Amino acid sequence: AREERFFHARAQPMLLVALALLGSAKQPRPAPTNRAPASSAGTPASSQMVVPANAFTALSLGSDEDEDAALADALRGGSVDALATGSAPSSRASNRNGGGARPPQQAAAGNTARPHPNLGPHSPSGGRAPIVHGRVPNIHWCATSHDELRWHAAFRALPPVEHVRVGGPSTYAHVRQDDPLWSELHAGVLTSRNVMGALGFCEARAARQLGLQPGMASGRKAESAFWALQEPPPAGCGPPSDPTDADSALNALNAKATTAYNEGLFIATARGGKQGGPAAVRQRHLGGGCSISQVRCAWGSAQEASSLRSLIEDLSLSEPGCYLEEAGLCMLSASDLPLPAAPAPGRVACPPVLASALPPIGASPDGFAVRADGTRQVVEVKNVCPFLSDRQRPNQFCVALDADSGMSRGPHASILVSHVPQLQLEMLCSDVKTGLLVSTSACQGINVFEIERDDDYLSLLLHFLSLFYTRHVLPQEVPGDNFFPRAGDTDEAALYDELLGRTAKLARDAKLERTIAQPWRAASSSGFFV
Numbered sequence: 430a431r432e433e434r435f436f437h438a439r440a441q442p443m444l445l446v447a448l449a450l451l452g453s454a455k456q457p458r459p460a461p462t463n464r465a466p467a468s469s470a471g472t473p474a475s476s477q478m479v480v481p482a483n484a485f486t487a488l489s490l491g492s493d494e495d496e497d498a499a500l501a502d503a504l505r506g507g508s509v510d511a512l513a514t515g516s517a518p519s520s521r522a523s524n525r526n527g528g529g530a531r532p533p534q535q536a537a538a539g540n541t542a543r544p545h546p547n548l549g550p551h552s553p554s555g556g557r558a559p560i561v562h563g564r565v566p567n568i569h570w571c572a573t574s575h576d577e578l579r580w581h582a583a584f585r586a587l588p589p590v591e592h593v594r595v596g597g598p599s600t601y602a603h604v605r606q607d608d609p610l611w612s613e614l615h616a617g618v619l620t621s622r623n624v625m626g627a628l629g630f631c632e633a634r635a636a637r638q639l640g641l642q643p644g645m646a647s648g649r650k651a652e653s654a655f656w657a658l659q660e661p662p663p664a665g666c667g668p669p670s671d672p673t674d675a676d677s678a679l680n681a682l683n684a685k686a687t688t689a690y691n692e693g694l695f696i697a698t699a700r701g702g703k704q705g706g707p708a709a710v711r712q713r714h715l716g717g718g719c720s721i722s723q724v725r726c727a728w729g730s731a732q733e734a735s736s737l738r739s740l741i742e743d744l745s746l747s748e749p750g751c752y753l754e755e756a757g758l759c760m761l762s763a764s765d766l767p768l769p770a771a772p773a774p775g776r777v778a779c780p781p782v783l784a785s786a787l788p789p790i791g792a793s794p795d796g797f798a799v800r801a802d803g804t805r806q807v808v809e810v811k812n813v814c815p816f817l818s819d820r821q822r823p824n825q826f827c828v829a830l831d832a833d834s835g836m837s838r839g840p841h842a843s844i845l846v847s848h849v850p851q852l853q854l855e856m857l858c859s860d861v862k863t864g865l866l867v868s869t870s871a872c873q874g875i876n877v878f879e880i881e882r883d884d885d886y887l888s889l890l891l892h893f894l895s896l897f898y899t900r901h902v903l904p905q906e907v908p909g910d911n912f913f914p915r916a917g918d919t920d921e922a923a924l925y926d927e928l929l930g931r932t933a934k935l936a937r938d939a940k941l942e943r944t945i946a947q948p949w950r951a952a953s954s955s956g957f958f959v
Contacts, residue, residue, distance in 0.1 A: 559831035563958025564717050566724050566816050566826055568731040570871065570957055571950035575607055578734040580694055583741045583752040585799075588690035594679040597665045598760035598789065599672035603683040605757060606793055614758050617662030618789040619654070619894065621851040626650030627658075627897045628850060628890065628928070629913035638929045639846045651908045658902045662789050669761045669784040714959050718824060725814040732812040736869040737796055739948035740808065740877065744798065747943075753808065754797040759858040761790040766891065767857070767884035777923040779888050786895040788902060792851075792858040798865055806879075807855045807864040811848070813838050815871035815957070828957045830872065839873035841866075844880060844939040849932045850890060856882040865942065871957075875945035883935060889928040896921075 579586035587593075590610050593603045604611045619627060629635050629651060636646035672680065715727055737753060744751040769779040794807040815838050819825040829836035844852075844866055852864045866878045893913060901908045914922040 560827050560829050560836065561957055562819055562822060562825055562827045564825050565715060565959040566719075566728070567955055567957055567959050568715060568724070568727045570732075570955065571953045572732050572735045573738055573951050575734045578738055579755070580698060581738065581741060582695070582698070583745050584737075585687070585691055585752060585754045586694065587755040587757060588686050592686045592690065594682050594686075596679045597673055597676040598670070598791070599676045599762065600679050600683065601758040601760055601791065603680070603687070603757050605755065611758060611793075614663055614666075615791075617658060617660040618666065618758075618760075618791045619658060619898075620758075620790075621792050621854050623650075623654035623657050624850045624854055624890075624894070625847060626652070626654035628893055629897075629908075629911070629925075630847075630850070630929075630932075632911045632913070634911045635913070635925075635929060638926075639933060641847060645847065648908075648910055651912065654897070655901055655907055658788050658898070659905070666760075666789050668787050669763045669766065669790060671762050671764050721816065721818045721826070724816050724826065728814040728816065729810075729812040732869065733795060733810050735949065735951065736810040736812060736867050736875065737808070739869065739875055739945055740798070740865075740867055742949050743943065743945045744800075748801040750801040752799050754799060754805075756794045756796050756807075756859075758791045758793050759855070761787075761792075761858045765857060765860055767887045769888035769892075770885050776927075777920045779885075779892055779924055782888065782891045782895050786899055787891065788894075788898045790854070790858065790894070792855040794855045794859060794864075795867075797859070797861070804863070805859075805861045807852065807859050807861055808867060809848070809852055809855065809864065810867045810869065811841065813840055813868060813870045826958075828871070837872050838870055840870045840876040841868035841878075842876070844878050844936045846932050846936045849880075849935045852880055853882060853887055853890065853935070857887050866939070869948060875948050876941060877943045877945070878939045879942040880935065880939040883931070886928075886931045886935060889924060889931065892924065893928060 578584055587603055587605045590604055590608045594600065595604065595610070601611075601614050604614065625631055625645075626649075630639060631641070631645055631647050631650035633646050715724065719727075741751075741753050744753075763784040766782060766784060769781055772778045795810045796808040798806045798808050800806070815828045816826045817828070817836070817838075819827040827836075829838075831837060848866060852866060856862065856864050862882050864880050864882070866880065867875060868878070869875045896913070897908070900906070901912070914925040
């Protein structure tokens with residue numbers, strides 16, 4: 430039996446090579462797709478971007494089973510050529526709304542950064558295997574930590590929570606997101622993690638209209654939002670309200686503490702002080718037997734600080750004086766509620782939303798970008814996980830190192846509709862007018878998209894959040910299937926259709942603000958697997 434396993438282990442790769450050679454003899458492999466040069470920093474480059482069609486274009490992050498099935502179909506019915514050129518037979522991967530693979534962008538003129546040695550070659554001819562396999566993904570691959578990021582000269586960090594005066598909701602913005610108190614402050618608060626469910630966007634009917642991937646269509650999202658709002662909120666936290674005089678005084682003290690803390694970091698750095706926290710904090714690896722969903726969630730969290738570091742480095746080059754700010758939990762105040770605009774002739778008017786008809790609402794951006802002219806923007810990071818389930822090897826994963834391969838997962842080619850409510854809510858709660866979505870891949874760089882705040886859209890969004898709160902949360906009635914719009918209410922149906930349409934339009938209208946061809950990576954001798 431041992432000899433038989435040895436024979437199959439040796440024969441299978443040889444058989445695959447023979448099949449690939451046979452396919453290449455029948456049809457020569459086309460030349461690699463021409464790569465568009467990266468635009469100069471800060472210049473929109475949408476006209477320069479080329480998104481090649483391949484087996485993973487438009488694959489989403491939300492449906493693990495469909496993505497793995499598409500990979501299996503491409504591997505079974507096609508060849509390496511099919512994966513690289515887009516002729517893979519899988520129809521499930523062609524028309525869904527999601528993040529697709531992008532070509533690796535060339536560095537801008539004057540950028541001498543090289544790909545990290547762990548990145549792998551851009552072509553299999555580089556002498557290393559274009560695909561690596563393993564059981565335990567290294568989610569900390571070439572990553573930095575939030576502790577290390579706080580020492581960066583262009584990053585304004587929040588002080589440790591013991592230096593923060595916490596009172597009413599407006600003071601929550603000074604609490605770090607990696608502190609346990611930040612999680613405790615979420616109790617009974619509607620945040621971006623539940624906004625899709627509360628709006629009914631994950632119900633089957635709305636998901637079809639929005640073009641969401643099948644993995645996101647689930648009534649469990651609405652139930653999750655319902656039960657989250659059944660928890661009692663922190664003391665003094667209720668429907669949106671303006672800060673009290675006492676909270677304003679605490680916020681002033683917290684601002685002074687933040688300034689003092691960052692001055693201390695600057696002085697310590699100048700004296701050669703230690704940067705970052707204990708190594709053990711930064712190296713919590715996944716255990717064996719984890720699912721692809723767990724891997725993607727863990728990768729997104731572990732790589733967030735590195736994506737912010739890459740954005741800092743690029744902004745600093747193009748706009749001297751730019752910096753990033755750390756963000757806590759930003760709570761919506763009553764004075765920031767938008768007023769609905771007058772409807773167009775023949776359209777249904779959206780009624781104004783009363784603060785008393787809303788639950789506590791908050792949002793936690795991944796940071797704020799402060800531009801050279803003083804403009805503040807929310808920053809939301811979406812890390813595209815490079816790992817795929819390896820269907821040929823049970824309980825293993827694989828990563829495509831070849832950036833030209835159709836199996837390599839690049840940054841999003843556009844903002845997804847599922848990102849729109851989150852970004853709009855973050856801008857509203859933070860009282861800013863624009864936001865940046867940073868889509869980061871492991872092997873193909875970063876795309877940064879800019880989206881503008883739309884108060885008419887936010888009026889619709891808050892109207893339906895209010896209906897969810899008053900119809901379901903307060904009377905403690907679990908929402909049923911397709912609970913928006915209510916049956917027989919034509920005005921509500923018209924407003925809900927407008928909300929769905931505006932969501933899709935905002936995703937389409939988001940512009941590509943910049944590309945970062947060679948993201949910052951920490952020096953590391955480890956690979957993609959532990």
